Amino acid sequence: MAPAVRLSPAARSLFDEPLAIAVQGLAPRQQVTLRTSLRDEAGELFQACARYQAGDDGELDLARCPALPGGSFSGLEPMGPLWALQPQQPFRRLVKRDVRSPFRLQLEVFEGHGDAPGRLLAQAQHERAFLRDGKIWAMLFLPPGEDPFPGIIDIHGYIGGLSEHRASLLANHGFATLALAYFSYENLPREPTELHLEYFEEALNYMLQHPQVKGPGVGLLGYSKGADLSLAMAAFLKNITAVASLNGPVATTVIPLCYKDKTIPSLPIDEQLAKVNDSNILDCSDTLSDPFQAPGNQSLIPLEKAEAQLLFIVGQDDHVVKSEYYATEACKYLQAQGKDNFQILSYPGTGHCIDPPFFPLYPIGKHPVFDKWAVLGGELRAYSKAQVHVWPQIQAFFNKYLNDN
Template sequence: MWRVVVSLRAGSQCWGRAMSTGQVSATALAVRLSPAARSLFDEPLHIAVCGLGPRQRVTLRASLRDEGGELFQASARYQAGDDGELDLARCPALPGGSFCGLEPTGLLWALQPQQPFRRLVKRDVRTPFLLELEVLEGHGDPPGRLLARAQHERAFLRDGMRRVPVRDGRIRATLFLPPGNGPFPGVIDLYGAGGGLSEYRACLLANYGFAVLALAFYSYEDLPKEMEELHLEYFEEAINYMLQHTQVKGPGIGLLGISKGGDLCISMASFLKGITATAVINGSIANVGAVLRYKNVTIPPLGANLKRIKVNESGIADIVDVLNNPLEGPDRKSLIPLEKAECPFLFIVGQDDHNWKSEFFAIEGSKRLQAHGKEKPEIVCYPGAGHYIEPPFFPMCAASMHVLVGKPVVWGGQPKAHCEAQIDAWQRIQAFFCKHLMGTPSGTSSKL
């Protein structure tokens, strides 16, 4: 088993040639950003301020509103250099803000909602988020008068990217195709138990040369409203759609899933043909939350004991111990037969995941694969990372509503460590698919 424990700092960021100046105040202060006016959301942003007084103390504040109007903010206290320059790549933040120390992208990853239990997501990837950066006088609480301001677009679609709604048979999805003639390596992207259609990760991944299908599986349009019973034939239809698409490079595709989407990806790789690589983010090797059916096979959901929920003084539930052990008793029936899979696996694990025991699932999955003579999976563990390991620079969500539990739950993670995990995991996922999606798919028929 290849098991890597990662504890990384985000890499240093470089100045681009293009520079932009924000709105300049009467004192000729300016916010300088690189890239200039627009960048992809998963790209770092270089921030600097020029025109300050020697060793002048200022507070920098970043603000972003989601599509529902919810405000996310972060702030940090700084002191300019002797020359009046303040470059976040060289100047450490002082104590008293959202973070301290040398954190060039801290104003991005430290964004937090003003209202509790909100997670930053992007509903419409065709429009960017608008990030506002302000320079405020002093280190007061609240800080002093506004000295300078700049705005920057954080986009999701690279120029030339094609977004294609898919309504083919039962499939409800969106296909993202990179610029150019193709064909491109194909990936199906699945999110978790929240339902609906999440496009933003698929869109960002497609920017790097993949044809990515963001696939809904319940609570979207005419799909079932509740996640009570799932049929792998639906996911098989999506695989066949991708394999038959002229812009998708065969002979096999990759799977990417987080949380419930992770165990669905494992199930697809275990039963269905045409899968060349499977990447799972904080997933389970047992079927969770709904009955799973494929032909004459039925896998019941893993049992749970709600009495094991722990509620903290703020009324937030910790559900990490709720699920039963799938290696014991009747719950063994919920295990997904991943030993049937013939593709390589990548398991991304947040070691502070409080949704369920992701590291346990990954290690036990590795043992089972190896016991059946299958290829050793790659397991990458991130200390301090929680459940929602998203693309880079999505702020960590500490707690939010859980659709199945019906109350706010804690997801785990420490903001800085979680951010660093997201940056590293994003690169590993891309490298994993680049390595494996040019091979031959395992098998030519279903494994039943």
């Protein structure tokens, strides 16, 4: 029979679920190259390829057959065709903000292991979809059903607009999740000179009053700048039960934060302290002041006021924020204050970006403040393993503290 690509039906709807790929109808021990490609909503092309050898039965099952050296990855990596996707143009990140349309992943099987593709033997298309519902200044994602669900507010980093992918996936796993924009979206300021915590308090109150959000508290998931905003919300606002901080500072950064009659200044940042590598790319690891030293401590968020459980998720190779140092020092500080409401998950070889499972690595990108190409950090295999490990940890954390309150 002619070769054909077989996909597991169960993997067609959720982006963060494993994808089972098998190729049938090959000759025994036939050498083939599997290529995956997709275009994101910005039109950027991402591709990966791997070299395989079929079994004695002429079947190639990625769950049983390791990829051979010479491709984008090697070893037994069933999800390698997704997490190893690389942009055709350098330094491009996979863009997915509007989740109304799915990703369409193209799979092609070519004859042989040459540098140029051999004869096309088989091909298939796979859709990785999200879930979307509701509309306010943010986007509310509700799981199927009528019962109240544990509620989460998802706050992205300092890139502007509305980022929906994490919230959509959390809704797939039973959480009513609000993806919250806070600048450069709809009628929000494009380049704010200050942020007001009252805006985030309004989002919190919306969730607390929603009939399908289980109370009495909600959770916050913050990435980068969104993490310091989440921690500030936990310090100053009530009814926040759990906060997961993804590679975030523990001080106000980039923009001063105002609440009532109080203003927390942003942590000083100095581009002159950036290093420049041989490719003229910045390493901004040392540009942010130490928030635990004056004058940086004026920007430090008073975490001791937070009643929520705090989960600090950090990449040890983060070149934007010294997230592991900040989390470690913050926990020492909290412990000295007699608090025990914290934990740290630390991942070696993982940079500033920690996406849900199987998103491609993004080790270099535009620095959100300097608007120049900068090292974000991360090593491909370690980053992929961190994604797979941390995503269920985040869900378990919120399930524990939002369902048991």
